[in-house]
Amino acid sequence: MSSGGGLVGDDWRVLRGARRAAAAHPAFDGLAHALSDLGDIAVAVPVLLVALAAAVRLGRRAGLPRWWLPPGAAALAMCLLPVVVGSVKAGVDRPAPGRVRADPSYGYFPSGHTATSSVAFGLAALVLLPFVRRAALRALLAAGTGLLALLVGVALVWCDYHWPLDVLASWCLAAALLSAVGAALLVPGAAVRSSSGSPGSGPRGRGRATAG
Structure with a gap:
C-alpha cells in the first residue's frame, strides 16, 4: 500500500489520536481487548451457527416454502468472507499499524477481526429479525448489532491491532455481504411477512414461529 496520499495521511492522524487516547485512559484497555476478541472465528462463528439453526427451525415451523434460502445465503456469505479478506490482504500487503514496511507473512488491510465480527453477528441478527414480532425488539436487535460492530472496530484501533482504514474497509465489505443476504429475505x-409485505412484522401461517 502507498505510504502517501490524503487517506493515508488521515489514517496516520486518527491512529495517533487513538494511541494518545489509549495512553491517557488505560482503564479501558481490558474492555477494548475483550471487544477485540469478539472478532475471533472461535467466538463469532458459533454465534452465527446457533442463529442459523434457530432460523431453520423457525422457518420450517412457519411453513415457509423457501425457509432454507436466508440461512443458506448467510452460510455462503460467511464461507466467502475469509477468501475475500485473505485475497485482499495478500494483494495489498499493508504493514502493521504505525509502520511503513510490510510484514512478509501477514497483511493488515482489511481487518479480519472486524470483518468476522461484523458479518457473523450481522448475519445472525439478519436471519432472526423476521421472526421477532415486536417492532421495539427488532429495533433493539438491529441497533445493538450495529453498535457491537462499531465497538469491535474501534477497540481494534484502540489496542493498536489495526489501522483505522483497515477497520473501515471491513465495515464496507460487511455492508456489501449483509445487503446481498438481506435480498434473500x-x-x-423465504421469510415471514406482515400484511404490507415487509419481513418481520408478523408471521404468515403458523403463529408459533415468532419471538418476543
Whole structure:
C-alpha cells in the first residue's frame, strides 16, 4: 500500500489520536481487548451457527416454502468472507499499524477481526429479525448489532491491532455481504411477512414461529 496520499495521511492522524487516547485512559484497555476478541472465528462463528439453526427451525415451523434460502445465503456469505479478506490482504500487503514496511507473512488491510465480527453477528441478527414480532425488539436487535460492530472496530484501533482504514474497509465489505443476504429475505416464501409485505412484522401461517 502507498505510504502517501490524503487517506493515508488521515489514517496516520486518527491512529495517533487513538494511541494518545489509549495512553491517557488505560482503564479501558481490558474492555477494548475483550471487544477485540469478539472478532475471533472461535467466538463469532458459533454465534452465527446457533442463529442459523434457530432460523431453520423457525422457518420450517412457519411453513415457509423457501425457509432454507436466508440461512443458506448467510452460510455462503460467511464461507466467502475469509477468501475475500485473505485475497485482499495478500494483494495489498499493508504493514502493521504505525509502520511503513510490510510484514512478509501477514497483511493488515482489511481487518479480519472486524470483518468476522461484523458479518457473523450481522448475519445472525439478519436471519432472526423476521421472526421477532415486536417492532421495539427488532429495533433493539438491529441497533445493538450495529453498535457491537462499531465497538469491535474501534477497540481494534484502540489496542493498536489495526489501522483505522483497515477497520473501515471491513465495515464496507460487511455492508456489501449483509445487503446481498438481506435480498434473500425479499424472495417470496423465504421469510415471514406482515400484511404490507415487509419481513418481520408478523408471521404468515403458523403463529408459533415468532419471538418476543
